[in-house]
Amino acid sequence: MSTATHADGFSPVRRIATLLTLAASAAVSQSFGRFTYSLLYTDLRDGFSLSNTAAGALGSLNLLLYVLGSLAVAVTVGRTGLSGAVRIGLAGNVVGLALLAWSPNVAIAAAALALTGFCAAGVWVGTPGLAAELLGPERRGAAAGWMTGGVGSGMVAAAAIDSLLSDSGNGDAGQAVLAAADLTHPRKVYGIEFVIGVAVLVALVVAVRRWSRTPGRTGFSGARAALAKVPQAARLIVAYSLHAFVVTTVLTFIVSHLEGYGDIFDRRSAAIAFSSIGIGSIAGGPIFGRMADRLGRRRTVTIGFTVSMVSIITLTAYPALAVGGPPLAWASAFVFGTAFTGIIASIAARVSDNLAGDEFGAAYGVATIVFGLGLAAGPQLGGLLADRFDSFGPAFALAVAACIVGIALTGWGDDPEPHAPSSRAAGPGATPT
Numbered sequence: 001m002s003t004a005t006h007a008d009g010f011s012p013v014r015r016i017a018t019l020l021t022l023a024a025s026a027a028v029s030q031s032f033g034r035f036t037y038s039l040l041y042t043d044l045r046d047g048f049s050l051s052n053t054a055a056g057a058l059g060s061l062n063l064l065l066y067v068l069g070s071l072a073v074a075v076t077v078g079r080t081g082l083s084g085a086v087r088i089g090l091a092g093n094v095v096g097l098a099l100l101a102w103s104p105n106v107a108i109a110a111a112a113l114a115l116t117g118f119c120a121a122g123v124w125v126g127t128p129g130l131a132a133e134l135l136g137p138e139r140r141g142a143a144a145g146w147m148t149g150g151v152g153s154g155m156v157a158a159a160a161i162d163s164l165l166s167d168s169g170n171g172d173a174g175q176a177v178l179a180a181a182d183l184t185h186p187r188k189v190y191g192i193e194f195v196i197g198v199a200v201l202v203a204l205v206v207a208v209r210r211w212s213r214t215p216g217r218t219g220f221s222g223a224r225a226a227l228a229k230v231p232q233a234a235r236l237i238v239a240y241s242l243h244a245f246v247v248t249t250v251l252t253f254i255v256s257h258l259e260g261y262g263d264i265f266d267r268r269s270a271a272i273a274f275s276s277i278g279i280g281s282i283a284g285g286p287i288f289g290r291m292a293d294r295l296g297r298r299r300t301v302t303i304g305f306t307v308s309m310v311s312i313i314t315l316t317a318y319p320a321l322a323v324g325g326p327p328l329a330w331a332s333a334f335v336f337g338t339a340f341t342g343i344i345a346s347i348a349a350r351v352s353d354n355l356a357g358d359e360f361g362a363a364y365g366v367a368t369i370v371f372g373l374g375l376a377a378g379p380q381l382g383g384l385l386a387d388r389f390d391s392f393g394p395a396f397a398l399a400v401a402a403c404i405v406g407i408a409l410t411g412w413g414d415d416p417e418p419h420a421p422s423s424r425a426a427g428p429g430a431t432p433t
Helices: 012-039 041-047 052-102 106-135 137-167 173-181 184-207 219-227 233-259 267-295 297-316 318-354 357-389 393-410
Strands: none
Touching: 012 041, 012 052, 012 106, 012 137, 012 184, 012 233, 012 267, 041 052, 041 184, 041 233, 052 106, 052 184, 052 219, 052 233, 052 357, 106 137, 106 318, 106 357, 137 184, 137 267, 137 318, 219 357, 233 267, 233 297, 233 318, 233 357, 233 393, 267 297, 267 318, 297 318, 297 393, 318 357, 357 393
């Protein structure tokens, strides 16, 4: 079986430019289309007069549609190719950001979040596979790290936009509350993200054309057959789902949780904690990607779950925060961010060890379906627990328990012998199409 690899005819400058474009696409779809909701959770909850349960359900809607989008990618990537999935997904996210910037009522906001969730799947399934082809088989962990680093950069950008708009136009705390109540602030945040998204979409259309066609079966049966080539696939995707639950629980509620400790945190210091997760996410992909290439994928995932568990405790527990204050929260958030993208990079690298091209996209799409279910569970369960106990603490305790299960599941063994990816059969003269 042969493929046409896109990277063979690229100069180093063009290769880096394409990687940056793919990373920016991941930032727009994941950080703007999904995680900005976490940053603006309190504003949107209060602006639409929602309970925590309803606001959590609104976040879960985005993530449930991400599951459906992952299914759609898994069954259609044989026709669209990875590059087509990324272009279509990013275009849908740009439309969704435009709707969020308008959002006259909760129904429009819900529809927009559903659209960004559905379309984000195409971007996320496609970008790690394309990046792996650009960097080559020896650097698959680093390739996934580039994409997760893009997500982290988007989180930092979202937090910076939020902070900038909070400083301008709001002369005192009372006016800031009023701006949140009439949704002026979140609409402005999404408006700026829409403009950035349009620019990235234009760059993507120019830089990324169709490539990496791996002939094979299409549809869900073909996707499952591709995933079956990955050793211990069931254990892998369960760990992926647990990590998703941990990540979405922390990201959805951490700002509101810290703001609840009014004697320690104000809005700005809580937002800095969110931004610190993003900064850690930028570092986490490359750090854990290289670690995965050296120590192995399985050991690296185990390390990631351990880091997540410890950092969640120090980031959310009041006794620790009462002593360490905002600096402890910011440091813990940074460490959590490294594990956030590090585990994702390691698992993506594990799949790409065994598959390439459209087969990678199909298999990773199936894995992402389970990942999306974990993502969707976090806001919903967390919101229910917050309303039941009048605290986000139980939700974070559940996230710690998920980390413990993840550690037990992955262990410290060697990686199973990989199936040889199809792209290794590609001849040296393959050219992009």
